[in-house]
C-alpha cells in the first residue's frame with residue numbers, strides 16, 4: 001500500500017512554525033508540493049523520511065512511523081536533494097551507486113550485476129569506474145537517483161531535484177521521475193510545469209496546507225494569488 005498519512009502534524013523550530021496542523025491522506029503515484037519560499041515544502045518532505053521530527057501529530061508512510069521505525073523506513077523511502085554533490089559519498093560512480101546495497105547480504109557478483117543494470121538504465125554505465133566528482137551536474141543527479149533507486153524504495157521524495165540543472169537535464173530527470181520510474185513520488189518544486197504533470201498537487205503557505213487537488217486548478221489559484 002502506498003499511503004502517506006499525516007494527522008495534525010506540527011513542526012516548530014525555535015524561530016518559526018514550519019508546519020502547522022497538517023492533516024492529509026495521499027495514495028496517488030505522483031504528488032506535487034508547491035508554495036512560496038519558506039512555505040514548508042521541504043519540511044513536509046523531510047517529515048516523510050524522518051529527517052524532521054514532528055513537534056506534534058503523527059506521520060505514517062506506507063504503514064511505518066518515520067521516526068520510531070527509522071531503519072525500516074530508510075529502506076523504503078529514497079530522498080533526492082537539489083544538489084547532487086551533497087548526496088554523492090563514495091569515490092567512484094559504481095561504488096556510489098552500490099552504497100545502499102551494503103549490509104543486505106548480497107554477493108559481490110549480485111551487487112556488480114545490479115549496479116551495472118541500474119547504471120545502464122540511466123546511461124551512465126560507461127562511467128562506472130570514473131571518479132564521481134568528474135560527472136556533470138546532470139549526470140551527478142542521475143547517479144544520485146540511481147543510488148536511491150537501486151535500494152528499491154517504494155517512495156521517492158525529491159526536493160527541487162532539477163534546481164541545479166540545465167533545461168535538457170531537467171527534462172531527463174523529470175521524465176525519469178514522472179514517467180519512467182514505477183515508485184510513488186513526492187516532488188517539492190517551484191517548477192509549476194513539473195507540478196502540472198503530477199496526479200495531485202498540495203499547496204503550502206506559511207506552514208499551512210491551504211489547497212490540494214487536481215494540479216491544474218491548484219496551480220491556477222496559486223498563480224492568481226502570486227500575481
Ligand SMILES: Nc1ncnc2c1ncn2[C@@H]1O[C@H](COP(=O)(O)OP(=O)(O)OP(=O)(O)O)[C@@H](O)[C@H]1O
Nearest residue numbers: 013014016018035036037038039040041042043044
Ligand atoms: N532546521 C531548521 N531550523 C530552523 N528553521 C527551519 C529549519 N528548517 C526550516 N526552517 C524554517 O521553516 C520554514 C519553512 O522552511 P522550508 O524549508 O520547509 O520551506 P520551503 O517551502 O521548502 O522553502 P524553499 O522554497 O525556499 O525551499 C522557513 O522559515 C525555514 O527558515
